[in-house]
Structures are given as structure tokens and as C-alpha cells.
Amino acid sequence: MPKLERLPEPNIYQAYGIYLLESKHRLIRRLKKAYQPSVHGHKTWSSSFLLMDYLQHNPMAKKSCVMEIGSGWGPGSVFCAKRFKAKVTAVDIDREVYPFLDVLAELNGVKIEPLVSRFEKLTNKQLAKQDLLVGSDICFWDELVKPLGRLITRALEAGVSRVIVTDPGRPTFYELCDRMAKKHKVSLNEWYAVEPRYVTGEVVEIRSKQ
Numbered sequence: 001m002p003k004l005e006r007l008p009e010p011n012i013y014q015a016y017g018i019y020l021l022e023s024k025h026r027l028i029r030r031l032k033k034a035y036q037p038s039v040h041g042h043k044t045w046s047s048s049f050l051l052m053d054y055l056q057h058n059p060m061a062k063k064s065c066v067m068e069i070g071s072g073w074g075p076g077s078v079f080c081a082k083r084f085k086a087k088v089t090a091v092d093i094d095r096e097v098y099p100f101l102d103v104l105a106e107l108n109g110v111k112i113e114p115l116v117s118r119f120e121k122l123t124n125k126q127l128a129k130q131d132l133l134v135g136s137d138i139c140f141w142d143e144l145v146k147p148l149g150r151l152i153t154r155a156l157e158a159g160v161s162r163v164i165v166t167d168p169g170r171p172t173f174y175e176l177c178d179r180m181a182k183k184h185k186v187s188l189n190e191w192y193a194v195e196p197r198y199v200t201g202e203v204v205e206i207r208s209k210q
């Protein structure tokens, strides 16, 4: 088990060097009375820990520009900002996720740029500013496969060097990987994370063939 430092109050936990809040933490309980994310952005999903572990082993350059797509509460965004001092934009279709993201960012002493948008509406200009695109558990419906595929292709064509997506192993995620493998360099691997507990899943890294 990783060695955890003493935490300042109950219902806070640590993973990969960042602080996170349990659903029963007083601030989360309070926020949930006012904001109700409705597209599954209502908690920290386990695939975000796969993303953190993967990036720990396959790091980015310090101060990279990162866009997290389908950020939800933004555990991946906070990790990139904290660990790599990345300049992070957190994209989500659901504006109700951002109060939760703000609390996590504040708790960890980082700043994250929020951007309410659906994947398909992100412009090539917005994508061209990024070094990396990351996402965890974002391909969970059939109707998300094609928009995500098109977004990834546009991002690579706009100059993004790495696209990394983690997933528990849903059929829709594998379909996305198959589609991407026809056009781009794709590396799909089983992965596990060890913090805050052992979880398994998949990680795909997609790069341009050029």
C-alpha cells in the first residue's frame, strides 16, 4: 500500500499526489444540493486513476498545454496541473460539474480553465493550442464513439502530439480504438492503478502516423 500522509479532516483521500473528496465529504454534500451533474459527472470515476498512473509512467513535459475532455470533477485535470505544472483546460458538456472541479482545484492549489462544450463543438483553433488531449471514462455510449473519433482525428491534424484515453473496458471504448487504429498510431494496453486502491482497465495512446 502507498504510504499516505495524515489527512487534515475526514472524507478526504489521496491518490497520486493529489487530494480528493469522498461523496460524503461535507463540501460535496453541500454542493450536491445545488448542482446535479446529469451526464455521469457526479463522482470521481476509477478510470481517472488509470490516467494518473499511466502519465506517471509516461510523463509529459513540464508546463505542457493539456485539454481534458469529459472532465467531470476534473481529477485528471488537477493531477496534470499539480504533477506537471500543466496549463489545463477542462472540457465538459455539463456546466454543473464545475463547482465540484473548482473545489478540487482549490484543495490542491491549482488553477484549471473551465470550458463548457460538447466534444464535437471544440474548434480546431482551440485544439491547436494543446500539446495533449486526455480523457477518462468518456466513451460510454454508442453515440459518443463517432464524435470522439472525429475529435481525436481533428486534434492530431491540428498538431496535438498525444491523445490518451482510459476506460474500464467498455465495448464502445474498444470500438473507438478500432476506428482510430485504421487512421493513426494506436497503442492499447491493459493497465492498473494502485492508488487510492487497486483498479484495472485499459489505456489507449493515439498519435499521428507522420
Ligand SMILES: C[S@@+](CC[C@H](N)C(=O)[O-])C[C@H]1O[C@@H](n2cnc3c(N)ncnc32)[C@H](O)[C@@H]1O
Pocket: 037, 038, 039, 040, 041, 042, 043, 044, 045, 046, 047, 048, 069, 070, 071, 072, 073, 074, 075, 076, 091, 092, 093, 094, 097, 117, 118, 119, 120, 135, 136, 137, 138, 140
Ligand atoms: C463518466 S464521466 C467521467 C468524468 C471524469 N473524466 C472522471 O473520470 O471522473 C463522463 C463525463 O463526460 C461528460 N460528457 C459526456 N458527453 C459529453 C460530450 N458529448 N461532450 C463533452 N463532455 C461530455 C459528462 O458530462 C461527464 O462529466
